Amino acid sequence: MKQQDVHKDRRENHQTQRHIPAHQQQQPPNHLQHRDKRHPSVRRHDARQDTRIPRWHRTLHKVQNPVQPEDKEKKPQQNPRTNNHLIHIDCSPNSAASIGPSGLHVHQIFRSVNPMPSTSAAAPALSLAGRTALITGGSRGIGAACVRLFRQAGARVAFSYQSAREQSEALVQELSSQELSSHSLTGGEDPPRPADCIALQQDLATPEHGHALVAAAVHALGRLDILVVNHGVWPAHDQPIDTMPLQQWRSTLAINLDSTFGLVQAATAQMLHQPPALPADVAASPRGHIVLVASTAAQRGEAFHADYAASKGALISLTKSLSSELVPQGILANCVAPGWVSTEMSAAALNDPETSKKAMSLIPLGRVAHVNEIAAPILFLCTPHAGFISGEILNVNGGAVLVG
Helix, strand or coil, X not given: CHHHHHHHHHHHHHHHHHCCCHHHCCCCCHHHHHHHHHCCCCCCCCCCCCCCCCHHHCCCCCCCCCCCHHHHHCCXXXXXXXXXXXXXXXXXXXXXXXXXXXXXXXXXXXXXXXXXXXCCCCCCCCCCCCCEEEECCCCCHHHHHHHHHHHHCCCEEEEEECCCHHHHHHHHHHXXXXXXXXXXXXXXXXCCCHHHEEEEECCCCCHHHHXXXXXXXXXXXXXXXXXXXXXXXXXXXXXXXXXXXXXXXXXXXXXXXXXXXXXXXXXXXXXXXXXXXXXXXXXXXXXXXXXXXXXXXXHHCCCCCHHHHHHHHHHHHHHHHHHHHHHHHCEEEEEEEECXXXXXHHHHHHCCHHHHHHHHHCCCCCCCECHHHHHHHHHHHCCHHHCCCCCCEEEECCCHHHHC
């Protein structure tokens, strides 16, 4: 009889354990229930001095080993797949996180202090060290900005001017003074060579003029790696096509197009004839770069300036033809198409209230460009960073072509 009573008691106890009324089950305080739903990982506080893990903590973490003092000496870990700093909580059984009488404690946060090393030891640089460049129309405006940037990038530069002799000499003197000052600060022994930056007077209105300028540049620099055709003329006055003088048409196309043909022809022959500038890296280094400076007018036209738009439109077609022909031989050809730029050539138009208002209405960015904003893309196209770009028309116009 006693044995039957014992079995009966066991069954009752078992049923009681399996069917505990909800109001009798161990529940966390109300404020912790709400916090659990919003932030399961926040630190929890239990007023009871009980070393056992409450029911609502059991699914978060199960402590098998006590925290050891040496765990705090663990070295920071890093994500092997990225270079990003990594912050995480280690919830493995041997981690430095534990749950005690007062809830969840994080004794150590692992933070990566040594991110993955970069594949490049130095920051990317727009360098033209060891290269030579000829920049036409380099005494002022976009051309002068190009001369400055190309010299800063390490290229030896020759630039042309037509009549602005004083400005050209001042630019050469400016760059020579900067180079001498920089050289003295670095403790060098030999000053820069005079031919690192030279100004060449040359009219540019015929193919023969282009041939002569290239020959003078090669004579001064020893070789030619980069040609930037920046010179040009833009008659500021509005001229309807039905009354445009033939002389204006021919003059604009002669300066903007005929001389460009002569420059490109002579420069290409020189680039193909001379040895590569970097013999040790022939496969990755182009034999030469040609950058033509066109205009937004070349793409959308310009009323009352048909001569200028036609000449610049021809430069875009010439760029694509040069690229198709010369890329297999290692010469890259590209074009930069500026919009309105603050230069001496555009000053008269931009100073006129009506013309300026009309020009601003066509530029989504709401302003004209600074010369450096045109020169910098030209420089980029001549660096190794643009070694896979050819035949492109780079629009630098504040979005004007999109609305024109």
